Amino acid sequence: MPKISDEKRAARRMQILEAAWTCFQKQGLHATTMGDIIAASRLSAGAVYAYFPSKEELILAAVKTSLGGLGERVEPVLRAADLPPPQEFVRQIAEAVACFTMREGYDLRRIALLGWSEAQRNPDLRETMRGYYITFRLGLADAVARWKRSGEIRPGAAEDDVAKALLAAILGFVVQSAITGDVTPGELARGLGDLIGGEGGDAQ
Numbered sequence: 001m002p003k004i005s006d007e008k009r010a011a012r013r014m015q016i017l018e019a020a021w022t023c024f025q026k027q028g029l030h031a032t033t034m035g036d037i038i039a040a041s042r043l044s045a046g047a048v049y050a051y052f053p054s055k056e057e058l059i060l061a062a063v064k065t066s067l068g069g070l071g072e073r074v075e076p077v078l079r080a081a082d083l084p085p086p087q088e089f090v091r092q093i094a095e096a097v098a099c100f101t102m103r104e105g106y107d108l109r110r111i112a113l114l115g116w117s118e119a120q121r122n123p124d125l126r127e128t129m130r131g132y133y134i135t136f137r138l139g140l141a142d143a144v145a146r147w148k149r150s151g152e153i154r155p156g157a158a159e160d161d162v163a164k165a166l167l168a169a170i171l172g173f174v175v176q177s178a179i180t181g182d183v184t185p186g187e188l189a190r191g192l193g194d195l196i197g198g199e200g201g202d203a204q
Contacts, residue, residue, distance in 0.1 A: 013051050016041045017062050018103075025106040029059060029114050060125055063115050066101075066108050067132045073100045078139040085152050087193040089143065090166065094173045094185035101174075109178040133167065140166045 004012075019041035023032040034055050038048045052058035073096045077089065084092060101108035119126040141163035147153045153162070169192060176183040 012043070012047065014065075016043065016048055016051055016058070017065055018105075020058055020062050021066075021103070021106045021108065021111055024062070024111050024114060029118050034058075056122070059115075059118065059122075060128065062111075063125060063128055066111075067129070070097065070100050070108075071132065071136070073097075074136075078143060083143060083146050083150075086147060086196075087189045090169060090192055091185045091189035093170055094188050097170065097174060098177065098185060107178065109174050112174055113178055137163045137167050 016037065020032070020037045023036045023040050026032075027036065032055070034045075034048070037055075037058065038045050041048055052061060074093055077084075077092045077096060083089065097109070101112075115125065115129070119129050137160075141159045144153065144157065144159040144162045144166075148155055148157060148159070169188065173183060173185070173188050
C-alpha cells in the first residue's frame with residue numbers, strides 16, 4: 001500500500017470529521033452510526049476505521065479539533081497587545097465564535113450542545129472540555145488583570161469571578177444563537193454594557 005503525505009493524511013482526517021459533524025447535526029450523536037459517517041465521507045470503511053477505530057474516538061477527536069480550532073481563532077483577541085475594553089472584547093470573542101462555528105452544511109454551535117450533553121456520560125470527553133474551558137478562563141482572568149491595570153474596571157474586582165462571568169456570557173451566546181438564532185455579537189456586547197452601566201452604544 002503506497003504511503004500518503006502528511007498533508008493528504010490531515011486532509012483525509014478532516015474529510016472524515018466534516019462528514020461526522022454533518023451527520024451529528026442531522027441525526028444527533030447517538031443516532032448517527034459509523035456507517036452514516038462512512039457514507040457521508042465518501043471513503044471506504046477501511047479508510048475511515050484506519051483513522052477512527054470507533055465512533056467514541058471519532059466524537060472525542062471532533063471535539064478536540066473544534067475546540068482547538070476555536071482556541072486558535074480567539075487567541076489573537078485574548079493576547080492582543082492593545083487589549084480592547086471589556087464590551088468590545090466580548091463582541092470580538094463572540095464574533096470569532098460565530099465566524100468559526102458557522103460552516104456549510106452544519107453549525108458547530110448546535111453540535112456543541114450535543115457535545116456538552118455527551119460529556120455528562122463520557123469522562124474522557126468531559127475532561128477534554130474541562131481542560132479547554134479552564135485554560136480559556138485563565139486567559140479571560142489575565143484580560144481582567146490587564147483591565148484593572150489600565151483602569152477599565154475597578155481595582156478591587158475579583159479576576160477569577162469576572163472571568164467566570166465572562167465565560168458564562170460567551171457560552172450563553174453559543175446556546176442562545178444555536179437555539180433561538182436571534183442573538184448577535186453586537187447585541188451581546190451592548191446588553192452587557194447596559195447591564196454594567198457602560199457607554200459603548202456603538203458596538204456593531
